[in-house]
Amino acid sequence: MLALRLFVRVASVNSFTQAAADFDLPASSVSRHISALEATLGQRLLYRHTRAVRLTEAGERYYQQVREALLQLDMAAEQVGGETAEPQGTLRLNAAVALGRLHLVPLLVEFQQRYPKIEVELTLTDAFIDPVQEGADITFRVGRLEDSSLVARSLGEQRFMVCAAPAYLKRQGLPQAPDDLEHHNCLVYKGIRGMRQWYFRSAKNSPFRVCQAKGSFRSNNAECLLEAAIMGEGIVLFPTWLVHQALSSGALIPILTDWEASEDLDTHAVHVIYPENRMRSAKVKVFLEFLFNHIGQPPYWDSCLPNEH
Known part of the structure; x- marks a missing residue:
């Protein structure tokens, strides 16, 4: 049973080292268990490379079936205690x-x-x-x-808010419309798909319109941009789940609240x-x-x- 669980974990993470760490075992021990499993089956399950591990064709079929079987066994064991048993x-x-x-x-x-x-x-x-x-x-x-x-x-x-620190707004003034952001320092998220666009619309049934938001600080980490905004660096557009604590504490102030904001043309x-x-x-x-x-x-x-x- 341990060999099966180790095999499924190695196949999931494509790494003997990671699987060994997850099971608190030496990597050599994981390798031995899986080699023994392959010997028992008479099939090679994994291609081993210096930097990566991948499933063979037979290994892929075996992985799909074993993973589901282990899940069923775990759920069966969980339900043995009956409906009144404490979840574990x-x-x-x-x-x-x-x-x-x-x-x-x-x-x-x-x-x-x-x-x-x-x-x-x-x-x-x-x-x-x-x-x-x-x-x-x-x-x-x-x-x-x-x-x-x-x-x-x-x-x-997912609802979005445009916000800035009181110190920034005191220093740079309060934007009255999305077009005013052209004259402000916007802290924009830049991820693997490039710079995030900022979109605005004045009513639910109207289409979103892109706003040219740009500034002196970009990051692929939203919390870095949020912290910079709290320190008075500029304006951010983020979902409420990310900014609600800063807004509740007064560290940030909502602006442009007459417009609906988004990072996408769709909600x-x-x-x-x-x-x-x-x-x-x-x-x-x-x-x-x-x-x-x-x-x-x-x-x-x-x-x-x-x-x-």
């Missing part, structure tokens, strides 16, 4: 870095106080991951949602996505119930929006 096991979550740090960590501390037998493995990354490939029970997806066979539930529409939401079979797991069920009760509808972070208290 390891809950694997994946989320964007800022969302996880700001919202999931505080929530998970309270969640584990209520369910002490559930261990949590939280992976934070801004890279797009395949939840099934990574073995995540629940993945938090911010923004555009790709078509997939996974179940998706919305935590709430998107924050979703949780998961394979349908995960809902048979008690730990997933209780976490989702806890999550949605905690976040609320609309999400608590939208309390910073004008007239939405």
Whole structure:
């Protein structure tokens, strides 16, 4: 059984070293277990290279079946205690870095106080991951949602705010319209898809119009830009889940509130996505119930929006 679990983990992360660390074993021990498994099957499962590991054709077929079988075994073991048993096991979550740090960590501390037998493995990354490939029970997806066979539930529409520190507005003045941003220092996110555009519209049924937002400081880390804005460096446009604490404390002030702002021509939401079979797991069920009760509808972070208290 250990060899199967090690094989699935190596195949998921494409690394003997990472799998060994996850199981607190020497990499040599992981290699021996998988070599023994290959010998038993009479099939090579993995191509081993100096810098990477990848599945053979036979390994890919075996991986898909073994991963599902292990999941079924884990859920069966979890349900042996019956409906009244306390949920337990390891809950694997994946989320964007800022969302996880700001919202999931505080929530998970309270969640584990209520369910002490559930261990949590939280992976934070801004890279797009395949939840099934990574073995995540629940993945938090911010923004555009790709078509997939996974179940998706919305935590709430992603709403955006334009804001700046009081010191900046005192020094540079208050923009009255999106076009005024041309004369201000806008702190713009620049990721793998290039500079983020800023869009505005005056009414729900009107199309978004791009605004030429530019400034002296760009970053691929939203929290760096947020911190710079709090220090009076310039103006930011971010979703409410990212700026609500700064707005609530008065560190930032909302501006251009007569316009709806966005980073895209379409509106998107924050979703949780998961394979349908995960809902048979008690730990997933209780976490989702806890999550949605905690976040609320609309999400608590939208309390910073004008007239939405």
